[in-house]
Amino acid sequence: MSSFEPIPLIDVFAGPGGLSEGFAALRSPDGEPVFQVALSVEMDSLAHQTLLLRSFVRQFAQSRVPEEYYAYVRGRGRWPGTTLDQLLDQFGVEAARARDEAWCWELAGGPAARITDARIRSSLARFPGDRPWGLIGGPPCQAYSLVGRSRMLPSLGKMFYADKRHMLYQEYLRLLDRHSPAFFVFENVKGLLSSKLADGSLIFQHILDDLRKPRRGLRYELFVLAGGDREELDLRSGYEDPSSFIVRAELHGVPQARHRVIIFGVREDCLLDNFARPGHLPTIAAPSVQEVVGSMPRLRSGLSSVGDSPEAWLEALDAARTSSWFRQLDRRHADVAKVIARTLRHLRVPESDRGGRFIPGPLTAAGALTKWQSDPRLRGMLNHESRGHRIDDLHRYLFASSFGRCRGRAPHLRDFPRSLLPAHRNVSRALAEGTFGDRFRVQIADRYSTTITSHISKDGHAFIHPDPFQCRSLTVREAARLQTFPDNYFFEGPRTEQYHQVGNAVPPLLANHIARIAAEMINPAWRRLRWIA
Numbered sequence: 152m153s154s155f156e157p158i159p160l161i162d163v164f165a166g167p168g169g170l171s172e173g174f175a176a177l178r179s180p181d182g183e184p185v186f187q188v189a190l191s192v193e194m195d196s197l198a199h200q201t202l203l204l205r206s207f208v209r210q211f212a213q214s215r216v217p218e219e220y221y222a223y224v225r226g227r228g229r230w231p232g233t234t235l236d237q238l239l240d241q242f243g244v245e246a247a248r249a250r251d252e253a254w255c256w257e258l259a260g261g262p263a264a265r266i267t268d269a270r271i272r273s274s275l276a277r278f279p280g281d282r283p284w285g286l287i288g289g290p291p292c293q294a295y296s297l298v299g300r301s302r303m304l305p306s307l308g309k310m311f312y313a314d315k316r317h318m319l320y321q322e323y324l325r326l327l328d329r330h331s332p333a334f335f336v337f338e339n340v341k342g343l344l345s346s347k348l349a350d351g352s353l354i355f356q357h358i359l360d361d362l363r364k365p366r367r368g369l370r371y372e373l374f375v376l377a378g379g380d381r382e383e384l385d386l387r388s389g390y391e392d393p394s395s396f397i398v399r400a401e402l403h404g405v406p407q408a409r410h411r412v413i414i415f416g417v418r419e420d421c422l423l424d425n426f427a428r429p430g431h432l433p434t435i436a437a438p439s440v441q442e443v444v445g446s447m448p449r450l451r452s453g454l455s456s457v458g459d460s461p462e463a464w465l466e467a468l469d470a471a472r473t474s475s476w477f478r479q480l481d482r483r484h485a486d487v488a489k490v491i492a493r494t495l496r497h498l499r500v501p502e503s504d505r506g507g508r509f510i511p512g513p514l515t516a517a518g519a520l521t522k523w524q525s526d527p528r529l530r531g532m533l534n535h536e537s538r539g540h541r542i543d544d545l546h547r548y549l550f551a552s553s554f555g556r557c558r559g560r561a562p563h564l565r566d567f568p569r570s571l572l573p574a575h576r577n578v579s580r581a582l583a584e585g586t587f588g589d590r591f592r593v594q595i596a597d598r599y600s601t602t603i604t605s606h607i608s609k610d611g612h613a614f615i616h617p618d619p620f621q622c623r624s625l626t627v628r629e630a631a632r633l634q635t636f637p638d639n640y641f642f643e644g645p646r647t648e649q650y651h652q653v654g655n656a657v658p659p660l661l662a663n664h665i666a667r668i669a670a671e672m673i674n675p676a677w678r679r680l681r682w683i684a
Contacts (some may be wrong), residue, residue, distance in 0.1 A: 158506050204238075336413065339412045407602060470542075
């Protein structure tokens, strides 16, 4: 393969497009895209809108993204209330390509499978027939997750094993069987390793067997991407160490302790032909939370239980001075009390107040990720808006962020003053048993973050901002930065759904590293190249 003709991709269970964004961002030394997304499939309508908008952006070179896009994401379109469809309708050719690429569709068996197959064949027909192509994605993970199983199994019993999300990997397997891509990337939560079927067998063992041989005459060799001193797993020996498939994102430049199962498969006849064996992910130190979000515009939290205003927010926090919980801080908490007192003494309403869809301002740095994430044309921040919190939770956030600043860790429930503990039935049990002791988890400024999960859409207790002066949970944009989404990546839908999209996504920077491995495998000569982004 002597030229940089783009390698087609089919992205399934795409969510807002983290995997495809990382692959599509890989450029040759001449600035040409190495991969091209032929089709992205997502059933959630709001995530699909995000996917569609990003597909539209990819129809242009970075320097030629139209100003109308920036006006739209800033909320200042050609007319008030500009919709996504109205934006796209201004660009006939590019909009048509984006709508061909981003498909709102539920992957399923039966008659729907024939429609899926026809759409995939049609999307790939735009490329030369001998071009290798890849299938990327992973089925929804709720039924695989450790928390999901612990919540669902007691109440559902056998119904848990009938949950269609639990076996959606079979649709992924069917696509391998039917379309035989040259390579695939399968991503899922690490809870998949311990998930069991009704007969007690490990589902991961079945998945590995199936992925290796989707059907007679079609075989894939599976590779471990994590690297280290381990070579690729010898699958013929019975998969002695399934945990080798776990990729720890913080070891590869992602500012987040995100641990996921990632299986990289290559069709055996491709390896026998002219493909190289895949390499390993690069080891890159993860930036800290402070590096990534510390320079972003400060915001105050909102108030959800009473009328919200800047004055009410200041008054609610100032009430902490005379609160019983503040008086309960003893010698063990002298350092924390000092930080809280200093914070309240100097507390001011931030210039950007609670933020919004767009906050105008100068470019804010993202540390080591600035080049990857920043866009000077944006001239501000997108999706950077705080949510409202109850006053008692506001005080817990003040304590937690101050504690984190002093101790370098999030407080456990046992660290909280007694009168600041939440009035939940399970608090006493949690204190006694040590379960869910970090329910109020502050992100530590000088470390990478904990895992950004979809639960961030429900409340912010596990995602408290490290700055006591802001006293709030992370915004969508802060979570997106920790997920390594570019700053000009706009998330559609209500804020709750935006959080959900970000929490479920694959970090684009991690996907970009995987894309390099795939590219260099397809053309070994590319291993000598200096890649762009």
